[in-house]
Amino acid sequence: MTEKYRLECPGCWVSFDDHYTLDCPMGCRALIRTYYHTRQLDIKELPGIFRYIDWLPVEHSLPLDAGPISYRSDAFAKELDLAHLIVTFSGYWPERGGNILTCSFKELEAQPTYLRLQEKGSGVLQISSAGNTGRAFCQISALTGVPVVVVVPAENADRIWTTEKAENVCLITVEGDYTDAIELGRQVCTVPGIIAEGGARNVARRDGMGTTLLDGTLAAGRLPDYYFQAVGSGTGGIAAWEAAERLVGDGRFGTHRPELHLSQNAPFIPMVRAWEGGRDRIVPADMPDAEAAIASVSADVLTNREPPYGVKGGVYDALVATAGKMYAVTNDEARAAGALFSGLEGIDLDPAAAVAVGSLVRAVEEGSIDPGKVVLLNITGGGYDRVREDHEQHRIEPFLRLPAGARIEGEVRGEIAGWVASHA
Numbered sequence: 001m002t003e004k005y006r007l008e009c010p011g012c013w014v015s016f017d018d019h020y021t022l023d024c025p026m027g028c029r030a031l032i033r034t035y036y037h038t039r040q041l042d043i044k045e046l047p048g049i050f051r052y053i054d055w056l057p058v059e060h061s062l063p064l065d066a067g068p069i070s071y072r073s074d075a076f077a078k079e080l081d082l083a084h085l086i087v088t089f090s091g092y093w094p095e096r097g098g099n100i101l102t103c104s105f106k107e108l109e110a111q112p113t114y115l116r117l118q119e120k121g122s123g124v125l126q127i128s129s130a131g132n133t134g135r136a137f138c139q140i141s142a143l144t145g146v147p148v149v150v151v152v153p154a155e156n157a158d159r160i161w162t163t164e165k166a167e168n169v170c171l172i173t174v175e176g177d178y179t180d181a182i183e184l185g186r187q188v189c190t191v192p193g194i195i196a197e198g199g200a201r202n203v204a205r206r207d208g209m210g211t212t213l214l215d216g217t218l219a220a221g222r223l224p225d226y227y228f229q230a231v232g233s234g235t236g237g238i239a240a241w242e243a244a245e246r247l248v249g250d251g252r253f254g255t256h257r258p259e260l261h262l263s264q265n266a267p268f269i270p271m272v273r274a275w276e277g278g279r280d281r282i283v284p285a286d287m288p289d290a291e292a293a294i295a296s297v298s299a300d301v302l303t304n305r306e307p308p309y310g311v312k313g314g315v316y317d318a319l320v321a322t323a324g325k326m327y328a329v330t331n332d333e334a335r336a337a338g339a340l341f342s343g344l345e346g347i348d349l350d351p352a353a354a355v356a357v358g359s360l361v362r363a364v365e366e367g368s369i370d371p372g373k374v375v376l377l378n379i380t381g382g383g384y385d386r387v388r389e390d391h392e393q394h395r396i397e398p399f400l401r402l403p404a405g406a407r408i409e410g411e412v413r414g415e416i417a418g419w420v421a422s423h424a
């Protein structure tokens with residue numbers, strides 16, 4: 001059987017087979033990409049994101065009806081005087097068919113990532129998260145039984161819940177913030193049998209997230225002119241750019257790549273500063289007083305200190321290629337815009353999604369978009385209040401609670417290795 005896709009490096013253009021490969025085999029500092037043999041997207045009769053399986057790096061699907069939903073907004077569009085506003089929503093909103101029970105687009109990443117590992121690799125996945133990504137991977141673990149090791153900041157442990165009991169999750173909490181969880185996660189991956197999920201470097205995560213643009217484009221009937229999303233790593237923005245390239249290649253949705261309008265939550269705005277400074281890399285001055293800045297934002301899932309910004313094929317390249325723009329949205333702006341959206345559209349939002357709404361309000365006020373064109377607003381999370389009405393939430397108890405600066409050695413290492421041995 002010919003493979004449905006190949007991987008290619010945008011640094012040296014070498015193409016190669018997938019063995020759960022995260023990096024260019026020639027050593028380029030670049031985000032490798034998928035190239036699918038199917039040029040025209042054929043929507044399949046499968047649930048959730050597997051409708052788009054043609055452009056997912058997996059052979060099989062999961063029986064989960066959890067994908068993005070898109071609709072044309074009336075009320076919020078009218079409020080902003082926008083002629084064509086498409087809302088793409090990833091979360092729980094059964095009245096509109098939204099059935100992502102952990103309430104964020106991180107489940108779009110988790111589903112193909114698990115499958116790709118099963119099909120193309122081996123080992124137990126490790127995820128570091130501020131909360132949403134960890135919860136999404138735990139949910140897929142709960143539904144499929146596949147084991148996972150999740151590291152989160154201790155104060156975000158209450159965000160790790162699932163709607164079915166999870167028996168195969170090793171939850172590790174660490175005192176500190178998202179950056180500390182990422183650092184500890186790196187060490188956890190040195191335990192034999194544990195494999196890094198790879199973040200933005202994982203094509204399954206990017207192509208899974210890219211289904212938001214596919215869904216929004218189908219709802220609009222053409223590629224949108226503008227794409228709005230809040231970013232921390234920027235992976236969703238990169239994914240939207242890559243999905244747009246595929247849709248242009250498809251030939252039925254237009255040739256215009258949507259401009260990426262990406263937002264961060266002020267005062268922690270490293271990518272906004274680098275972009276506005278005309279730089280293709282983030283420098284320390286882009287993150288002044290990082291700890292205090294991170295502690296003060298309302299959307300802490302957006303506080304990644306090492307986003308794939310300057311890497312080839314990363315956020316900077318995506319912004320250049322699409323003539324994009326970045327926004328620094330304050331907590332107050334996000335709250336006000338989020339409340340306006342929720343009041344008019346009828347669903348509660350993740351604080352990160354409220355940041356994206358804030359950037360759209362700002363773009364309209366500043367006149368940085370043409371209100372007559374097609375706008376896609378990516379609501380990356382929401383429905384937390386709504387899901388509590390319909391579903392039980394099972395908290396996951398930490399397997400290990402580690403102090404700030406902990407190292408994965410000695411007894412701690414032994415305990416994690418023992419967990420892997422008994423669950424893999």
Ligand SMILES: Cc1ncc(COP(=O)(O)O)c(C=O)c1O
Pocket residue numbers: 104105106132133230231232233234235236237301302350352353380381
């Ligand atoms: C709800 C939500 N929106 C947006 C983001 C930003 O995603 P990214 O920067 O990976 O595209 C996150 C990240 O965790 C998130 O949880």
